[in-house]
Amino acid sequence: MTSAEKTSPNNSANDSTLANFIWKNADDLWGDFKHVEFGKIILPFTLLRRLECVLEPTRDAVRNTIRAMADKPIDLDMVLSQVTGFPFYNASEYSLATLGGTRTRANLEDYIAKFSSNARVIFEQFDFLNTIARMDRAGLLYRICQNFAAIDLHPSVVPDRVMSNVYEHLIRRFGAEVNEAAEDFMTPRDVVHLAIEILLDPDDHLFEENPGLIRTMYDPTCGTGGFLTDGMDHVDALRDRFKIAPTLVPYGQELEPETHAVALTSMLLRTLESDPGRDLSKNIKLGSTLSSDQHAAERFHYCVSNPPFGKPWAKDQDAVVKEHSEKGFDGRFGPKLPRISDGSMLFLQHLVAKFESRERGGGRGVIVLSGSPLFNGGAGSGESEIRRYLLEHDFVEAIIALPTEIFFRTGIGTYLWVLSNKKPEHRENKVQLIDATNHFIAMRKNEGNKRKQIGPDQIREIVEMYSAFEPTKESQIFDYTEFGYRRIKVLRPLRMALHINQEGLERLKDEKAWGKLTEAQQAAWENVISPLFGRTCAYGWAEDFCGSAPQMDAAIGKVAKAFIKAFINAFGERDPEGDIVLDKDGDPVPDDQLTDYENVPLNQDIHDYLAQEVLPHAPDAWIDESYADDDDGQVGLVGYEINFNRYFYEYQPPRDLHEIDADLKAIEAEIREILDEVTE
Incomplete structure (x- = not known):
């Protein structure tokens, strides 16, 4: 059973209750704040209440400890974290329920200020104090505080997966102010579940054979932390099978401060059984992964990412170009760089560069990409050279085509690239392509462009296809060289x-x-x-x-x-019929206007190709031997592309003309009936 199937049966009820709660607060804000500002208010209050619910059982103990330690030279951070059982605490006398109606703003500011620094930064990244001031001036602060004080957001009541749905809902509906780009790149929960199952399912036996095994997971574009929390849930779900449970330690980096704050909250509420005092939020860094890798010296066992689709990397250009030119393959961006208009393939390289070494267990990764990294750029281009590097170094295990219309803001086709530097022997030098475009269920209610969902049954089907590694109608297996070709330059003589x-x-x-x-x-x-x-x-x-x-x-x-x-x-x-022009050495002079290029499959001899495909149509053609590949020195530039349609296309014969004619006549009859009704 996959972890996607173990979600609480009360999730739908929780989702409905929380959705109603969000709309109640939105109604209260309506008129005093713009619609796009609601998320800037509701989201930090949601995080605040969730932290508060976790700290509630130890509130009195924390206050008593503070009073008892008032005059002692003791590090309260360490002591109070031991009291709460979490790596954070709040030393205030207040809670949302006890702020009062007259000094609400001052008391709430005191409440926020007395969080431990690792929790306080969450509200600083939302610029929450200015939001509080605006709400106070509008006369809404006390009411909203009371609203949130009345709902239980403890993780035991509202699990991380349900909470992630709330974050998604808030960002989708009110996200323009919270983070303008957040919805563009937000990963739907069903895609998160599938990616994590593909990533971790093959290693379940590893956890079973190595009790207490510790592994790391990294997301360089972690957003609200969905991949990381889902990965930890997957491992937690294995606890019943082991005397000593496995441990998955999360790491991440996020560009947007507000989204980063949500991820920090998720990690503050997480503890490791093997190291309960560890502050996992310290592993979630802020900044641009491409130009400022905050985990530069670290490598990871599992890497997962959903980078922005088709977004330029101009802001990171100087740092990326410098690393490419100075470090080459010792850095993250060894092959040529992709075009500036789309940085997704930089993240693809970054992910592979972060894999743990084979000697230390190796690394596996899953990355969500649009279709363009499969085929953009011809031989010798940055995109093709990146594909070449990944395929020739045997990093690509599988590529899975997902259904269209599963993201919130785009209906384009998306793909999961499954990567590894520790392929099992039967997968070596092979790439599995899986067509999972028909594995979905239609959603009852569309959410933007999201009209389809990959349900638990579909996740199981896709994971089983991947695990089986067998050729079927929807799963095909290729030697990596089958995606390669040589681009040769074909010359014709000048006449x-x-x-x-x-x-x-x-x-x-x-x-x-x-x-x-x-x-x-x-x-x-x-x-x-x-x-x-x-x-x-x-x-x-x-x-x-x-x-x-x-x-x-x-x-x-x-x-x-x-x-x-x-x-x-x-x-x-x-003059096509004229004599061939010769140079001083007696060799034909090429006609620039007749120069052509041919892509020859990598496994085929270029001269055989010329004889079979070109010379029957142009008997005087020859190959330009000087047009050679920089890497291997052989004639023709090496290129790689992966065209899914070529491998999974099914011919659909045209309908019978009599059927089409019958349909047209039926439609004409319907139109006549409608027109008759209008004219009566």
Whole structure:
């Protein structure tokens, strides 16, 4: 049974109750605050109440300890955390229920200020004190405080998964002020569950064989911490099978301060059985992962991410380019860099670079990407070189095509890339492609662009396909080289004759080289060219003629190579049936206008390809041997692309014309009936 199936049966009731509660607060705020500002208020109050519910059982003990330790030189942080059983505490005399109606603002400010610093930063990142001041001026502060004091948000009542639904709901409905971009990249819970099951399910046996095993999980774009909490839930669900439970230690980094604050709250409420005093919130860093990796010296057993789709990385460009040029493959961005308009493939490289070494257990990862990283960029481009690096170094285990319309703000196709530096032997040098686009259930109520959901049954089906690693209609297995190709440069010979006529002379006069001549030189050239009108000459005649022209008219002077080229451009005319133009060595001169490029499958000889696919149509073609790959030195640039449609496309025969005609007649009859009703 997957952890996705172990959600409490009361979740739907909890979701409904919390949704009603959110809307009650929204109604109270309506009129005094803009709709887009509701989340800026409701979200930090939600976090505050959740922290408060956890601290409630030890509130009196904390106050008594503070009074008892008042005059003693003792580190209260350590003592009070031991009292609460969590890595945070609150030393205030107040709670949301006891703030009072006359000094509500001052008392609430005192309440916030007396949280331990690791919890206080949550409200600082929301600029909560300014929000409190605005609510006080609007006369709403006491009412909202009373609303939240009346709801129980303790994790035992509202589990992390339900709470994540609340965060998602708040950000989706009121997110413009909380974090303008949050909804664009928020990972739906069903996608989170699937990614975690794919990531951790193969290692369940590892936990079973190694009681008390400690593993790390990292999310470089952690958002509210959904992947991390779900991963910890997965491991927690295995506790009944072990005498000594396994441990998963979370790490993350988030760019947006408000979203980071939500993740901090989630981690403050988490404890490790093997290390209950550990403050997991310290593992969640703030800042841009690409330009300022806050976990630069660390590597992880599990990595998971849903980076922004199609977002530029211009703000990180200087730092990324510097790391690429100075560190190369010793840094995170060894291959060429992708185009500046989309940074998702930088996160793909970053994830692989953060894997733990094989000697220390190795690393596995899952990353959610749009379709473009599969095929964007031709051979030699940054995108292709990144794919090449990942495939040739055998990091790619599987790529899973997900259903469309499963994200909140986009209906595009999305994919899970499953990555590893410790592939089992039967997967080595193989890549599994899974078409899971039909594994979904329709949602009763659409949420933005999200019209489909990957339910527990569908998650089980997809995980089983991945685990089975068998070729089926929806699961195909390839040697990685099948995605590669060589882009060769195919040349054709120049066939050209020189037609000396007035039209050619006029074209010559438009050339830049002609404009550099003196009037006397121009007149001299006209004198030696005009008598030749009507002649057709071979391509090689031009250089001989131009070289001897000064002997015909001394005013011409020394003839530059640029003029000879201009002369050929003006009088030369391509002739498909004409003789091939040869250079001084007797080799054919290539015709730039006929140059073509061919993508040859990596497993096929380029000369065999030329003979089979090109020469039957262009017998005079040849391969440019100088057009070679920088990495392996062989002819042709190596490229990689993964085209799902090529492997899973099913031909659908067109409908019978009689059926189409019958449908059209039926529609016409319906239209007539409607028109008759209108005109009656």
